[in-house]
Amino acid sequence: MFFASDNSGPAHPLVMAALVHANEGYAMPYGADALMDEVRVRIREIFEAPEAAVYLVATGTAANSISLATLSQPWDTIFCATEAHIQEDECNAPEFYTGGAKLTLVPSEHAKMTPPALHRAIEAEEGRGVHGPQRGPVSITNVTERGTIYSVAELTELCKVAKSFNLPTHLDGARFANALVALGCTPAEMTWKAGIDAVSFGGTKNGCMGVEAVIFFDPKHAWEFELRRKRGAHLFSKHRYLSAQMLAYLTDDLWLDLARRANAANARLVRGLKQIEGVTFLHEPDANMSFAGWSRAGHQRLHDSGATYYIWEGVLDGTDPDKVLTARMVADWSTRDDNIDRFLELVRG
Amino acid sequence: MFFASDNSGPAHPLVMAALVHANEGYAMPYGADALMDEVRVRIREIFEAPEAAVYLVATGTAANSISLATLSQPWDTIFCATEAHIQEDECNAPEFYTGGAKLTLVPSEHAKMTPPALHRAIEAEEGRGVHGPQRGPVSITNVTERGTIYSVAELTELCKVAKSFNLPTHLDGARFANALVALGCTPAEMTWKAGIDAVSFGGTKNGCMGVEAVIFFDPKHAWEFELRRKRGAHLFSKHRYLSAQMLAYLTDDLWLDLARRANAANARLVRGLKQIEGVTFLHEPDANMSFAGWSRAGHQRLHDSGATYYIWEGVLDGTDPDKVLTARMVADWSTRDDNIDRFLELVRG
Amino acid sequence: MFFASDNSGPAHPLVMAALVHANEGYAMPYGADALMDEVRVRIREIFEAPEAAVYLVATGTAANSISLATLSQPWDTIFCATEAHIQEDECNAPEFYTGGAKLTLVPSEHAKMTPPALHRAIEAEEGRGVHGPQRGPVSITNVTERGTIYSVAELTELCKVAKSFNLPTHLDGARFANALVALGCTPAEMTWKAGIDAVSFGGTKNGCMGVEAVIFFDPKHAWEFELRRKRGAHLFSKHRYLSAQMLAYLTDDLWLDLARRANAANARLVRGLKQIEGVTFLHEPDANMSFAGWSRAGHQRLHDSGATYYIWEGVLDGTDPDKVLTARMVADWSTRDDNIDRFLELVRG
Amino acid sequence: MFFASDNSGPAHPLVMAALVHANEGYAMPYGADALMDEVRVRIREIFEAPEAAVYLVATGTAANSISLATLSQPWDTIFCATEAHIQEDECNAPEFYTGGAKLTLVPSEHAKMTPPALHRAIEAEEGRGVHGPQRGPVSITNVTERGTIYSVAELTELCKVAKSFNLPTHLDGARFANALVALGCTPAEMTWKAGIDAVSFGGTKNGCMGVEAVIFFDPKHAWEFELRRKRGAHLFSKHRYLSAQMLAYLTDDLWLDLARRANAANARLVRGLKQIEGVTFLHEPDANMSFAGWSRAGHQRLHDSGATYYIWEGVLDGTDPDKVLTARMVADWSTRDDNIDRFLELVRG
Missing domain, CATH: 3.40.640.10 (Type I PLP-dependent aspartate aminotransferase-like (Major domain))
Structure with a gap:
């Protein structure tokens, strides 16, 4: 992930x-x-x-x-x-x-x-x-x-x-x-x-x-x-x-094929995130990169499962599990659907 | 070559x-x-x-x-x-x-x-x-x-x-x-x-x-x-x-093995050149590079056979076949003995 | 001026x-x-x-x-x-x-x-x-x-x-x-x-x-x-x-004496400008420089009388005489009171 | 001097x-x-x-x-x-x-x-x-x-x-x-x-x-x-x-007048130095700068009398009074004849 x-x-x-x-x-x-x-x-x-x-x-x-x-x-x-x-x-x-x-x-x-x-x-x-x-x-x-x-x-x-x-x-x-x-x-x-x-x-x-x-x-x-x-x-x-x-x-x-794959992977991720209540987007993700926020608890679950991404705004360490932190997520041509789906599950909790 | x-x-x-x-x-x-x-x-x-x-x-x-x-x-x-x-x-x-x-x-x-x-x-x-x-x-x-x-x-x-x-x-x-x-x-x-x-x-x-x-x-x-x-x-x-x-x-x-091969290839080349009458060296070649001179005619033969190297001093085009031009020759780990030997033959004429 | x-x-x-x-x-x-x-x-x-x-x-x-x-x-x-x-x-x-x-x-x-x-x-x-x-x-x-x-x-x-x-x-x-x-x-x-x-x-x-x-x-x-x-x-x-x-x-x-003169000259200018209706200041002038606005007509009078200063915002050429343009004015140690007073008169109209 | x-x-x-x-x-x-x-x-x-x-x-x-x-x-x-x-x-x-x-x-x-x-x-x-x-x-x-x-x-x-x-x-x-x-x-x-x-x-x-x-x-x-x-x-x-x-x-x-004065001052100095036995010139001085050598003793006399110039080659401190040191001398428009003459006297000893 x-x-x-x-x-x-x-x-x-x-x-x-x-x-x-x-x-x-x-x-x-x-x-x-x-x-x-x-x-x-x-x-x-x-x-x-x-x-x-x-x-x-x-x-x-x-x-x-x-x-x-x-x-x-x-x-x-x-x-x-x-x-x-x-x-x-x-x-x-x-x-x-x-x-x-x-x-x-x-x-x-x-x-x-x-x-x-x-x-x-x-x-x-x-x-x-x-x-x-x-x-x-x-x-x-x-x-x-x-x-x-x-x-x-x-x-x-x-x-x-x-x-x-x-x-x-x-x-x-x-x-x-x-x-x-x-x-x-x-x-x-x-x-x-x-x-x-x-x-x-x-x-x-x-x-x-x-x-x-x-x-x-x-x-x-x-x-x-x-x-x-x-x-x-x-x-x-x-x-x-x-x-x-x-x-x-x-x-x-x-080159076009690989870009399509990366964009599609990101689209799958975005689609999934949009279906999760409370997830908010900083920008409309048009290509292979997205910025979205969800609860610290969700980030903690991802972190514990070894997911790697940048927390763009906020700090993972903290006491309020409901506090929203924004993630920066980038897909590339090799991003796999199963990893996206597992990532989404962990956000979902 | x-x-x-x-x-x-x-x-x-x-x-x-x-x-x-x-x-x-x-x-x-x-x-x-x-x-x-x-x-x-x-x-x-x-x-x-x-x-x-x-x-x-x-x-x-x-x-x-x-x-x-x-x-x-x-x-x-x-x-x-x-x-x-x-x-x-x-x-x-x-x-x-x-x-x-x-x-x-x-x-x-x-x-x-x-x-x-x-x-x-x-x-x-x-x-x-x-x-x-x-x-x-x-x-x-x-x-x-x-x-x-x-x-x-x-x-x-x-x-x-x-x-x-x-x-x-x-x-x-x-x-x-x-x-x-x-x-x-x-x-x-x-x-x-x-x-x-x-x-x-x-x-x-x-x-x-x-x-x-x-x-x-x-x-x-x-x-x-x-x-x-x-x-x-x-x-x-x-x-x-x-x-x-x-x-x-x-x-x-x-790394050592490859350097030894390159140096050995150069040594073979130098040894061969030293046995050819009229070939002179600008410097004593210690590693994988040598600078030696021979007649324009020799260079022309090499050139016609597709040998690639720099003519360090002098110009290939000219009228005097005995005029000495200096070559810069560098060997690498992949330089093959047969190519060296053919090169030497062409210098020899 | x-x-x-x-x-x-x-x-x-x-x-x-x-x-x-x-x-x-x-x-x-x-x-x-x-x-x-x-x-x-x-x-x-x-x-x-x-x-x-x-x-x-x-x-x-x-x-x-x-x-x-x-x-x-x-x-x-x-x-x-x-x-x-x-x-x-x-x-x-x-x-x-x-x-x-x-x-x-x-x-x-x-x-x-x-x-x-x-x-x-x-x-x-x-x-x-x-x-x-x-x-x-x-x-x-x-x-x-x-x-x-x-x-x-x-x-x-x-x-x-x-x-x-x-x-x-x-x-x-x-x-x-x-x-x-x-x-x-x-x-x-x-x-x-x-x-x-x-x-x-x-x-x-x-x-x-x-x-x-x-x-x-x-x-x-x-x-x-x-x-x-x-x-x-x-x-x-x-x-x-x-x-x-x-x-x-x-x-x-x-050095202190000259700075005091320049600041005083600016203060005299500012004091005078503040007494003129319609003159507005961009910043509170603390030293020897001030930015104040008044009508284009006033600037035109100054210009015609040979006053030299920068029009900071706006353009002198134009049709509306009431349009406010901002001036940047700087005094130095040699600025004379009579010139300040004449400047003020021209703003006043 | x-x-x-x-x-x-x-x-x-x-x-x-x-x-x-x-x-x-x-x-x-x-x-x-x-x-x-x-x-x-x-x-x-x-x-x-x-x-x-x-x-x-x-x-x-x-x-x-x-x-x-x-x-x-x-x-x-x-x-x-x-x-x-x-x-x-x-x-x-x-x-x-x-x-x-x-x-x-x-x-x-x-x-x-x-x-x-x-x-x-x-x-x-x-x-x-x-x-x-x-x-x-x-x-x-x-x-x-x-x-x-x-x-x-x-x-x-x-x-x-x-x-x-x-x-x-x-x-x-x-x-x-x-x-x-x-x-x-x-x-x-x-x-x-x-x-x-x-x-x-x-x-x-x-x-x-x-x-x-x-x-x-x-x-x-x-x-x-x-x-x-x-x-x-x-x-x-x-x-x-x-x-x-x-x-x-x-x-x-x-500008021409001042340059002529500087060059003339240098010429006077050079003329004088050339008449002193043992003085040698590094270069032929064409303008307002000269490089000439004489004995350490001569330099010491100049130094003791407050003459200021660069010793170009050699070091003043030393034991051999006959050792030749080279001076770099530059004249400008204000160089006075009496100072040149006194300088020459001191070289002469």
């Missing part, structure tokens, strides 16, 4: 098989491997973006930080939601990679920036000439850090706001596939057709071992990204093992 | 098997996996260093840059050989991670700093108070970038010089195992007993897929390194796959 | 005279001038801090950024009010000097952080181990950017909160003297007795040409600050001209 | 008078003062560069670091002489401001790079794609740190080398005027006509209190420089005092 994160499950067997398969003889290092050529072709196809610059790195923080650094200047401020991973969970990596850019936190609802709030935030960064930070990229996370999803229309509106100020846009897609299958749109619709310039396209949380693609729809960013990646020590010599993961992930729609 | 680098060969099957084996169920992320506990125990045993802080990253540049940043201040200068990887091949990653420290290039012989040259270089960085860079760590590479090796006595002398100025010492051990088996000493003798404070302990070039350990013999550096690693985006969520590689690498002396 | 800022008035004649006086013969460079010895002695006396490390720089942004960098690590977040100069008006200089630290904006009332809001903000930065930014220094501005003042009791409370988390504290005292004379306390009471660790002690806005002192009550920060100052290119060779300004400023209580 | 540096003498009375004169009423801050308009016009005239972007900062290190940062990327390496001030005496400020660029030290003769050496150094930084540092600006110092001077022809040759690799060029002119009057050429000939893109134009060492201009002949760099200057905390609010110094300096050829 592991619901702590989708960063802790196994890689899919097809990904592992691809790694073993790739492990034959010599391969040119540093991204010059033949598999990377296939990855590039495949991603361009999937995104309907024949000119896109495509790169691989091993962590989501690297994908975000290096792409944002490529889109900004050290004197800029990056606009993002208050809950953004780049703000909350990257130990100042964006500030490090950008050389000291600032992050402007845009007020959000359920971790989603609204276009008017973004507009106000950007507008507020003006009129001070050289004194204030300059306006930099807008970074949007889909699936958000609270499990909610921006619709294509919402993404489009946010990008319109950014573009009205001539600012570049970045999509943190650590859970890109989960958002995509929930929205039922195409990768192009969720990105460049909506106005996105650069994407962190996650693989790690959805069945890979550790690989994320970075996609720039305008290839003019390519060489700068390559230099920044190397300078950040994120260029792998034995790059074929990144390529092999990503290629397996993109083959025969494995 | 691939001799371009030891960063291009396959991972050893036992490493791949360990990855597949590790790919079961959930594992706590970010270095809290159970395999990492075993890695830590094992490295402390191997290095006879029960207090050492041990971490894993995926690239050698990350291991070097983050450990040097941990040992230095932005206003320091790091002392290293003119040929050091941190100077030549990391796209300013050390400058990036240290926040702008300088590198002082110490004149070297066959890519080895001599103690007097190091002493002079350190001594020269003084007397200017706040104006000049401050003296920072000494970084030593073993095996060097030219395939030569520092003896334990030489390492000890260099560290003595550093310590006489109260400076910390770093060992770039991207080819640690190759040096160790060539020297026939213990890991402790090659490191802390000689005066080394921090080690980049390479796995990638010697049969792993992509993993390097960083070892601080004084655990006071631990927390700072952890923060720097995360801020650099080098903390893996699915960390177990780094652990699994490293554990397999260290099990049953696989 | 110049009320745009206290950074635009003349230096006091005694400061200029001191400069001319200092301009004799040779003086040791880089802070080793004899005048600096006197400055150090004088500041230690004034602050009752015989151990304090004392330095001079030429700009307030340098004083803030370099002292905050000395108190923090690149992976920290600095706590400050939403309106703080370090956030709003320094073009990411704090991020630059700290090597990429973050600023956490603490909700404020009239540009003053409240202790509970500070406590909540610090508390919120926890529980994510290596993932989130680490807690760094608390920076407090007195006089605030909105002309309000923290009492000694309020400063003490804020510092208590910081100390309860073991965090260092910084006072941005660009208008230190204006706050001090308004509070009627001693420099020690407004700083280290309240729990402040480092002070940017402004001279520029209060009658100097361009000089700010940085004071660390714990001298352990001294050497690091010196290196950071030099690395930031803020160590003056002809340092005597910084010393001379500061010494004149501190002699015979000139 | 002060010969330690030209950074320790007084400002010229006309510069002080200009400061006092400028100290009237209010002046727009941050470079918008009317005096700065005059400075801009004057510098464009002097340099015959009507489009040039012109800025003022207070220290030479700021002028060098910020202009080099504007011309380079963090992954670049800057080419300069081994003795360059940016390498030796700026505590890693160039690395700080550039965000971690490297400096490649070009072997020099008497602190002057030769065109072939520069060519070799630039050429050597290639062929490693993303791995090595990228080629960045060439920085040339005139007067050099050893008191020698590049001729216009030599500057032109160096710039030709840089341009053949498409690299921008920077002139560190901390002693610009001293070089100019020694060469007898025009400012344009010593800069853009020779191929220089950006100049640090020193005032501090030649009769100012603390001011340096930065000149970009191509104004496309203007806005980036302004942001970098502010972010570096080098934008003065009371900027008129920088402008006033520079304007006085450039009025009625004061």
